[in-house]
Amino acid sequence: MTRRTKALSGASQDAYFRRVLKSFPDVGEEARERIVRRLRGEIAQLRVRQGAHEAAGAVGESAAEAGNGEAIEVHAGGSAAPADRETMAGSPSRRAAVATAAEPFDPFAINVIVVLRTAGKDAALKALNGIGDADNLRLLAREQRLSVDDDLSTTEALTAAIVAAAERRIANRRAAAGGH
């Protein structure tokens, strides 16, 4: 039976892998990031069954049993056509589980610099607090090129660091444009 699929690449692909890996308690954060980096280097585009990408996190530990389905096509090396087909997260019960979750996190949905400049620091902090997930905050920081320390783990610390980085970015640009 044909199912609709959705292409994931770049940040959304990273977020997908991160969510899958997060459901394995024995894979620590450092290992998770290493795996995500490795996959990012090797996989140009994923095609994920509609619904599956939306809640890889809901897959749970049972994903370790992967091997009996064909949920994901992997487009490797920038090829336009599917080059490989890899199996992950395949059981019917798992498919049912993943179909219920939320949209993938968009690291550009909150433009931190724009919010900071147009609505102020409190509004930026409030918007980021609404994300409520450290991994997503880290993803946002990386994609928006807002430098935060790797060792920050709480959402509060990450949120504050992101806003501080955005303030530095704005000040840096103003300094570059001033006094020739």
Added chain:
Amino acid sequence: MARFLAVSNRKGGVGKSTTAVMLAHAAACWGNQRVLVMDLDTQCNASLMLAGGEAFAKARRAGLTIADYIYDRFDNVADDESGYVLNGIGDVAHALTRQGRVSLLPGSQKLEDIQGELFLKQSKKDLDADAVSVQVRGRMRRMMRHFGMDFDLVVLDCPPGLSFAALAALDLADLVLVPFRPDFVSQFALDQVAQLVERVETHDALEDVPLAERRYVCLANTLKGAGEERMLLDQLALDHPLLRTRMPLLDSIARAFDWDERKKTMEQKYQDALPYLRALHDEVFAAPQLRPELEPAA
């Protein structure tokens, strides 16, 4: 007198020459304007796109380039500057009954060298370096302006960097179009061009000039549709006037500038880029700075 449109960005590789030539074609074909492209960039890409290698080499050999014009006439601008211009240039066909056409004042690699020579020449008359710079820049601006008598629109294809020619073009332009690629460093490049055009020295001073009153407008070019691009465009829109039209990265635009002596229609030349070019043309030439001057009432 012609309107002067400068296409400029201090950063290279942002699509200045491509944009200049596309708009020249569009203004001639769709706006029925007599257009002169003045190639101020020593890379001479606009000249190659419009004239092809052979005609460009012939113009160089004959001493008919922007560098020759400025060098020959620096002390004595005459009325026969039209001898330096290649008329009816480019590979886009125009209906014979229409007056729209594209002409070219070819570029030259010598333009950088002669600017140094002109500076030294002028410095013999005035010892103050700043005053000499102002003199050379002003002289070049007047020389460029001289071409406005025979055309409706002069497109100034500016070089990257800040040569006298680039500064003179920015001074002369009724409107400065700033193509850019939305990447991290582009915001600094836009800030610099903006300050030059608006003649301010700080970001704060620039903010005092309302966006709607700026003499420049920015064109997001070679877009790939990435989230990071959208983020940067939203950030840039806080500080600079951006055109609503945005040019995607299209093979057809790159292919359009492979020299081909056969004349084509706009549709044949620009293919799937045509709707974007149409939108760009309509938006740029709707700018009040580029509307033709009204004839004085009798």
